[in-house]
Amino acid sequence: MNIIEIKNLSTQFGNRVIHDNISFCIKENEIFGILGGSGSGKTTIIKQIVMLQKIQKGQILFLNKDILTLSQKQAEELKSNFSYLFQFGALYSFLNVIENISVMLKEYTKLPNSLIEKIAYTNLNMVGLDKSVATLYPSQLSGGMKKRVALARAIAMQPKVLFLDEPTSGLDPASAKQFNKLIKELRELLNITIIIITHDLDTIKTVLDRFIIINNKKIAFEGDIQTALKQEDNFIKDFLTINKDLQHGH
Numbered sequence: 217m218n219i220i221e222i223k224n225l226s227t228q229f230g231n232r233v234i235h236d237n238i239s240f241c242i243k244e245n246e247i248f249g250i251l252g253g254s255g256s257g258k259t260t261i262i263k264q265i266v267m268l269q270k271i272q273k274g275q276i277l278f279l280n281k282d283i284l285t286l287s288q289k290q291a292e293e294l295k296s297n298f299s300y301l302f303q304f305g306a307l308y309s310f311l312n313v314i315e316n317i318s319v320m321l322k323e324y325t326k327l328p329n330s331l332i333e334k335i336a337y338t339n340l341n342m343v344g345l346d347k348s349v350a351t352l353y354p355s356q357l358s359g360g361m362k363k364r365v366a367l368a369r370a371i372a373m374q375p376k377v378l379f380l381d382e383p384t385s386g387l388d389p390a391s392a393k394q395f396n397k398l399i400k401e402l403r404e405l406l407n408i409t410i411i412i413i414t415h416d417l418d419t420i421k422t423v424l425d426r427f428i429i430i431n432n433k434k435i436a437f438e439g440d441i442q443t444a445l446k447q448e449d450n451f452i453k454d455f456l457t458i459n460k461d462l463q464h465g466h
């Protein structure tokens with residue numbers, strides 16, 4: 217079952233064409249990657265899916281419904297299905313860990329504080345952090361811990377679709393590997409669809425079920441890593457440059 221379908225999407229800014237008639241589907245419960253060079257329009261697609269950026273030409277369907285035909289109320293409801301972990305998704309420095317995780321719940325739900333706190337602690341646990349960090353402030357956390365807290369905040373509202381923009385950037389290789397493992401565990405635990413923008417070959421190899429590579433305004437590749445590695449296309453080969461590493465599985 218497709219959760220999101222992009223059909224014949226074309227986008228240009230001024231006279232600069234970013235996407236030229238691109239189409240692809242994201243299946244429910246998969247971990248899907250959007251890959252491509254800098255400026256290839258990865259973020260723009262995500263912004264269009266979550267209705268932060270206007271669709272200029274083409275269609276985007278969410279669970280078979282054209283998002284351009286939604287009423288204001290339906291659009292708001294749709295948006296509540298989405299959650300993000302932005303690349304520089306900063307935590308509020310003046311709030312401690314548990315308060316950071318609770319922010320959205322406090323703002324957008326009418327749940328009693330005691331329940332919000334329980335949910336926040338559950339989410340803290342889900343991202344692999346001990347409750348002893350609950351009262352620490354962001355400045356007291358490592359980069360990997362900050363990412364985990366931001367992830368806990370992103371899943372607190374129980375989204376159907378989670379968007380991760382370069383989730384492992386800035387992490388050392390070991391922390392990045394652990395974070396990748398966590399992403400897969402969360403998909404199982406929460407039964408959600410995860411859409412990732414990434415350049416991290418370990419993420420591409422071990423986390424993504426399928427991905428697209430955008431090049432020169434078009435989709436240069438759509439499929440899984442095994443299929444990608446068999447492509448003769450030079451651009452795809454170059455894109456997966458460290459493919460020795462990929463093929464040998466370490």
Ligand SMILES: Nc1ncnc2c1ncn2[C@@H]1O[C@H](COP(=O)(O)OP(=O)(O)OP(=O)(O)O)[C@@H](O)[C@H]1O
Pocket residue numbers: 229234252253254255256257258259260261
């Ligand atoms: N609202 C906008 N108005 C004008 N130009 C824009 C707008 N949004 C994006 N662009 C341009 O469109 C191109 C694609 O941007 P986008 O952020 O989607 O790329 P990206 O693939 O996510 O890049 P990166 O990997 O560097 O984050 C860029 O050249 C950007 O400057």
